Amino acid sequence: MSEETTAAGRAFQVDLRGVVDLLARHLYSGPRVYVRELLQNGVDAITARRAHDEGAPGSVRLRPGDDGSLEVTDTGIGLTPAQAEELLATVGRSSKRDLDLGLGREEFLGQFGIGLLSAFMVADQIELVSRSAVDEQAPPVRWVGYSDGRYDLSVLPHDADVAVGSTVRLRPRRDAEHWLGADMVVALAQEFGALLPVEVSVEVPLPDGSGTAWRRVSEPVLPWRGEYADEAARDAALTAYCERTLGFTPLAHLDLDVPLAGLSGVAFVLPTAVPPGAASRHRVYLKRMLLGAHVDDLLPEWAFFVRCVVDTTVLRPTASREQLYTDDALLATQEVLAGQVRAWAVATLSSSSAVSRKVVATHHLALRSLALVDDEVLDLVAQVLPFETTDGASTLADVRGEEGEVLFTSRVEDFRRVAPVARAHGMTVVNGGYVYDSELLARLARRPGWRARELSAGDIAQVLTPLEPHRELEVLDQLRAAQAVVQPLDCELVARSFEPQHVPAVLLQDRDGEYAREVRQVVAADDDLWGGVLSGLAGDAPAPARRLVVNDANPTVRRLFAADPADPVLAAGVRSLYVTAVLLAGEPLRAREAALMNDAMSVLLEAGLAGEQVRDETQEDV
Ligand SMILES: Nc1ncnc2c1ncn2[C@@H]1O[C@H](COP(=O)(O)OP(=O)(O)OP(=O)(O)O)[C@@H](O)[C@H]1O
Numbered sequence: 021m022s023e024e025t026t027a028a029g030r031a032f033q034v035d036l037r038g039v040v041d042l043l044a045r046h047l048y049s050g051p052r053v054y055v056r057e058l059l060q061n062g063v064d065a066i067t068a069r070r071a072h073d074e075g076a077p078g079s080v081r082l083r084p085g086d087d088g089s090l091e092v093t094d095t096g097i098g099l100t101p102a103q104a105e106e107l108l109a110t111v112g113r114s115s116k117r118d119l120d121l122g123l124g125r126e127e128f129l130g131q132f133g134i135g136l137l138s139a140f141m142v143a144d145q146i147e148l149v150s151r152s153a154v155d156e157q158a159p160p161v162r163w164v165g166y167s168d169g170r171y172d173l174s175v176l177p178h179d180a181d182v183a184v185g186s187t188v189r190l191r192p193r194r195d196a197e198h199w200l201g202a203d204m205v206v207a208l209a210q211e212f213g214a215l216l217p218v219e220v221s222v223e224v225p226l227p228d229g230s231g232t233a234w235r236r237v238s239e240p241v242l243p244w245r246g247e248y249a250d251e252a253a254r255d256a257a258l259t260a261y262c263e264r265t266l267g268f269t270p271l272a273h274l275d276l277d278v279p280l281a282g283l284s285g286v287a288f289v290l291p292t293a294v295p296p297g298a299a300s301r302h303r304v305y306l307k308r309m310l311l312g313a314h315v316d317d318l319l320p321e322w323a324f325f326v327r328c329v330v331d332t333t334v335l336r337p338t339a340s341r342e343q344l345y346t347d348d349a350l351l352a353t354q355e356v357l358a359g360q361v362r363a364w365a366v367a368t369l370s371s372s373s374a375v376s377r378k379v380v381a382t383h384h385l386a387l388r389s390l391a392l393v394d395d396e397v398l399d400l401v402a403q404v405l406p407f408e409t410t411d412g413a414s415t416l417a418d419v420r421g422e423e424g425e426v427l428f429t430s431r432v433e434d435f436r437r438v439a440p441v442a443r444a445h446g447m448t449v450v451n452g453g454y455v456y457d458s459e460l461l462a463r464l465a466r467r468p469g470w471r472a473r474e475l476s477a478g479d480i481a482q483v484l485t486p487l488e489p490h491r492e493l494e495v496l497d498q499l500r501a502a503q504a505v506v507q508p509l510d511c512e513l514v515a516r517s518f519e520p521q522h523v524p525a526v527l528l529q530d531r532d533g534e535y536a537r538e539v540r541q542v543v544a545a546d547d548d549l550w551g552g553v554l555s556g557l558a559g560d561a562p563a564p565a566r567r568l569v570v571n572d573a574n575p576t577v578r579r580l581f582a583a584d585p586a587d588p589v590l591a592a593g594v595r596s597l598y599v600t601a602v603l604l605a606g607e608p609l610r611a612r613e614a615a616l617m618n619d620a621m622s623v624l625l626e627a628g629l630a631g632e633q634v635r636d637e638t639q640e641d642v
Pocket residue numbers: 057060061062065094096097098099107108113114115116129130131132133134135136137185186
């Protein structure tokens with residue numbers, strides 16, 4: 021074996037173009053992040069300088085040049101020639117790492133030692149001129165890196181016109197000039213650096229063309245930490261901040277605070293309905309530098325109705341610095357944040373405030389749909405969302421509190437049908453006929469601690485009192501005649517006495533055939549005479565699906581049952597009772613039922629007019 025092939029301890033060669041390509045295409049989401057990396061180096065350098073000199077100036081200034089270049093100047097700690105040689109010439113070398121822990125030091129944004137390379141996504145040459153703030157004896161240094169992997173380093177004369185700190189100068193790549201243009205630089209500096217605690221400014225041309233000015237893009241204080249005259253002023257400032265930054269006027273906002281993660285911020289409630297699956301897109305700042313505007317693993321999916329802006333000092337970034345690194349700290353933080361949003365939602369939505377009404381009106385459908393797949397949302401929905409009940413609008417938790425179990429109908433028509441009767445008998449029935457609600461109630465029935473079931477014909481039958489035997493006999497013929505009227509309509513007619521008296525009849529739907537079973541049970545249990553009467557009503561054939569229960573306590577019905585069974589007025593009266601009950605149930609009238617109504621009306625009118633005539637004639641006689 022030759023010596024060459026066995027030689028040990030040789031250094032790897034790095035193909036810089038390959039590394040830059042890797043960064044640009046696979047690590048960072050695009051070239052725009054180069055501004056973030058430069059800002060970050062400036063801020064870190066200021067932090068390092070202030071560790072020695074608390075009162076040191078703190079500014080990062082970006083100056084787009086007429087020749088398409090960009091200069092970024094910071095008042096940070098600077099570099100000595102030796103440091104520049106050590107730190108800038110080696111990919112992955114960083115002054116910000118804790119050598120014992122192998123992690124980035126808490127006070128710095130950078131840690132990986134690759135940030136400066138990102139500038140090669142837009143530049144083919146990076147120049148850094150620097151003077152150390154710490155070592156006053158050290159001369160200034162000029163380092164120039166080229167995208168082909170070479171670099172030059174020169175020590176400048178001690179008295180050269182170089183201020184303490186560093187200036188990075190980028191010469192644009194041929195196809196990347198637009199990334200260094202003034203408008204783009206302002207937009208990117210604002211995007212990434214708006215909350216940085218140092219002064220970040222961009223030199224922009226004045227509109228009248230008379231020169232240039234520095235435009236500050238960073239806010240000295242986090243908007244939610246600022247001091248305001250009162251709560252209203254704070255609300256207004258946060259609303260304006262949300263409009264500016266997230267592009268919508270929030271319905272409400274809530275403060276977020278997780279001291280263990282060094283996290284604070286605000287969750288803004290969206291003003292328009294969004295599908296629950298939509299990504300959450302929270303804006304996350306890490307040590308006040310934008311990590312990402314579309315970070316979605318901050319809150320669980322059920323919190324889709326808020327967008328957050330948060331700043332954290334403890335959570336860690338992934339190497340791309342665009343997402344949060346999933347570790348125990350992030351998981352614990354997510355839990356605390358979810359708890360805060362939930363507590364707010366429960367407190368706000370269970371109040372009757374204007375905010376609560378607006379939030380419910382905007383997001384209730386999405387909450388309901390999410391409740392079908394997420395038990396946490398289901399619990400929230402059961403606790404705070406209003407449902408239509410026979411007792412007015414009420415939460416499911418309240419219904420359970422009052423009744424012990426939740427009875428519901430799964431169709432709006434069913435609810436309308438039974439509501440007056442249930443109400444009169446003090447039964448609370450939930451209308452589960454609206455979109456998602458019956459599935460939601462069925463799912464709730466399987467949750468521990470909940471009893472919920474669909475209202476059956478039997479529940480209503482319980483409150484409909486059968487007629488006294490003598491009364492049943494009294495109206496037997498009329499009942500038979502009435503039964504014959506509705507039979508062709510696939511409907512059965514029975515007489516009961518029930519509250520409220522003003523309801524002449526209700527139409528019960530018995531899709532599961534429960535009624536038929538119930539009648540048969542009653543027939544089997546009754547003595548011969550009454551069993552015979554009832555079985556006449558139930559019939560041997562399978563019972564029709566619908567049942568018109570006429571109310572013998574209602575004065576109109578009683579008058580009708582006083583008529584001769586053969587009198588056409590009886591048949592007409594029964595028809596109109598039937599049609600009224602169909603209408604009360606909220607069902608549309610079919611052509612046949614409309615015709616029935618017309619027939620009934622003309623018979624009743626004729627009878628009425630004939631009665632008038634008789635009366636008139638009698639009066640004339642008198
Ligand atoms: N403006 C600056 N002033 C002083 N030192 C700088 C400056 N820019 C870069 N450096 C030095 O160069 C090193 C490498 O910088 P680079 O941006 O590549 O990585 P980093 O900031 O350490 O980490 P990251 O990859 O996470 O950004 C830094 O650790 C720092 O010591």
